[in-house]
Amino acid sequence: xxxxxxxxxxxxxxxxxxxxxxxxxxxxxxxxxxxxxxxxxxxxxxxxxxxxxxxxxxxxxxxxxxxxxxxxxxxxxxxxxxxxxxxxxxxxxxxxxxxxxxxxxxxxxxxxxxxxxxxxxxxxxxxxxxxxxxxxxxxxxxxxxxxxxxxxxxxxxxxxxxxxxxxxxxxxxxxxxxxxxxxxxxxxxxxxxxxxxxxxxxxxxxxxxxxxxxxxxxxxxxxxxxxxxxxxxxxxxxxxxxxxxxxxxxxxxxxxxxxxxxxxxxxxxxxxxxxxxxxxxxxxxxxxxxxxxxxxxxxxxxxxxxxxxxxxxxxxxxxxxxxxxxxxxxxxxxxxxxxxxxxxxxxxxxxxxxxxxxxxxxxxxxxxxxxxxxxxxxxxxxxxxxx
Ligand code: ADP
Numbered sequence: 321x322x323x324x325x326x327x328x329x330x331x332x333x334x335x336x337x338x339x340x341x342x343x344x345x346x347x348x349x350x351x352x353x354x355x356x357x358x359x360x361x362x363x364x365x366x367x368x369x370x371x372x373x374x375x376x377x378x379x380x381x382x383x384x385x386x387x388x389x390x391x392x393x394x395x396x397x398x399x400x401x402x403x404x405x406x407x408x409x410x411x412x413x414x415x416x417x418x419x420x421x422x423x424x425x426x427x428x429x430x431x432x433x434x435x436x437x438x439x440x441x442x443x444x445x446x447x448x449x450x451x452x453x454x455x456x457x458x459x460x461x462x463x464x465x466x467x468x469x470x471x472x473x474x475x476x477x478x479x480x481x482x483x484x485x486x487x488x489x490x491x492x493x494x495x496x497x498x499x500x501x502x503x504x505x506x507x508x509x510x511x512x513x514x515x516x517x518x519x520x521x522x523x524x525x526x527x528x529x530x531x532x533x534x535x536x537x538x539x540x541x542x543x544x545x546x547x548x549x550x551x552x553x554x555x556x557x558x559x560x561x562x563x564x565x566x567x568x569x570x571x572x573x574x575x576x577x578x579x580x581x582x583x584x585x586x587x588x589x590x591x592x593x594x595x596x597x598x599x600x601x602x603x604x605x606x607x608x609x610x611x612x613x614x615x616x617x618x619x620x621x622x623x624x625x626x627x628x629x630x631x632x633x634x635x636x637x638x639x640x641x642x643x644x645x646x647x648x649x650x651x652x653x654x655x656x657x658x659x660x661x662x663x664x665x666x667x668x669x670x671x672x673x674x675x676x677x678x679x680x681x682x683x684x685x686x687x688x689x690x691x692x693x694x695x696x697x698x699x700x701x702x703x704x705x706x707x
Pocket of ligand 1 (some may be wrong): 440461463468469470471472473474494495496497498499502525569581582
């Protein structure tokens with residue numbers, strides 16, 4: 321294939337990078353990874369693994385020099401270095417300017433607002449004193465402007481007394497939305513301005529940790545909301561002149577509005593299911609987009625439920641192995657184990673995608689898997705009989 325002499329660099333070497341490598345093999349593309357964690361799974365899988373900080377200008381420039389294309393699997397990267405690389409002839413997708421806007425939750429919101437895209441209303445906050453002056457806006461949702469992920473940069477402020485424990489860093493104070501459903505749409509766009517998007521997924525969160533528990537696709541939403549979500553996603557891709565893929569997380573409010581919560585200009589967990597349930601995976605779609613190929617078909621051929629495998633407290637490796645063995649005995653359960661070292665409670669260790677001809681059957685299979693996983697929280701009970 322023509323592509324085989326291309327060298328693509330990825331900033332970040334977590335599980336998303338790992339899944340991208342898997343699909344790059346199908347295209348005969350060589351992948352180089354820049355990642356600071358030597359224990360990252362991609363250290364074993366990529367032909368060229370550089371241990372280094374994606375936020376460091378010199379490191380990123382040195383890494384990218386000589387590569388054909390650079391892309392990202394996380395937003396925390398040095399944007400100036402990407403601009404330098406682009407001026408040296410390296411193709412950078414998504415464009416550094418897109419990453420720059422999205423790195424800051426407030427500038428992201430401003431950009432969308434300026435394009436007439438509905439967002440959750442919010443104001444910038446410059447510290448505790450500033451926040452105290454806006455106490456009349458509570459309850460609200462306070463978010464770090466930069467570097468929040470997996471709910472770690474988000475806190476709910478119920479009343480004025482919550483302010484003393486609030487973030488001191490620059491943040492955004494959002495109105496508390498009455499959320500009926502959280503959905504996400506992945507959109508792709510290439511240099512030829514072809515645009516395509518996947519069906520919305522339903523994201524079900526664990527309210528305690530604000531971390532995703534599982535997600536269903538297609539989302540159980542009205543046809544009108546699905547159309548609205550797709551239109552928003554297509555418009556966002558157009559407004560950014562995106563080359564690559566982007567996940568658009570949205571809230572469907574109890575009042576029936578669809579509001580953009582946040583954007584991720586890279587492969588995203590809300591697209592995990594595309595590997596098994598769609599004609600083209602989000603990873604293949606990203607490679608197609610950044611290499612200038614036609615975009616692939618996004619049609620779903622199965623209903624799916626994606627279940628995150630979070631490390632339970634006090635769970636031995638042996639118990640986890642036993643659970644994985646039981647899960648793999650369930651038909652149409654597809655395991656993705658990220659190969660992370662260490663077993664800190666709450667960490668995303670992998671995920672399972674269940675596929676089925678319809679959602680009812682997917683629910684049945686997912687219930688079996690949840691049953692197995694629930695046993696992991698009581699490791700002394702031992703066996704995992706099911707079905
Ligand atoms: P992260 O990028 O860390 O995942 P999010 O912005 O997605 O952060 O917020 C995490 C979760 O917090 C959301 O999925 C949602 O459940 C809840 N949340 C976020 N913003 C609001 C809001 N304005 N009102 C109500 N709940 C919110």
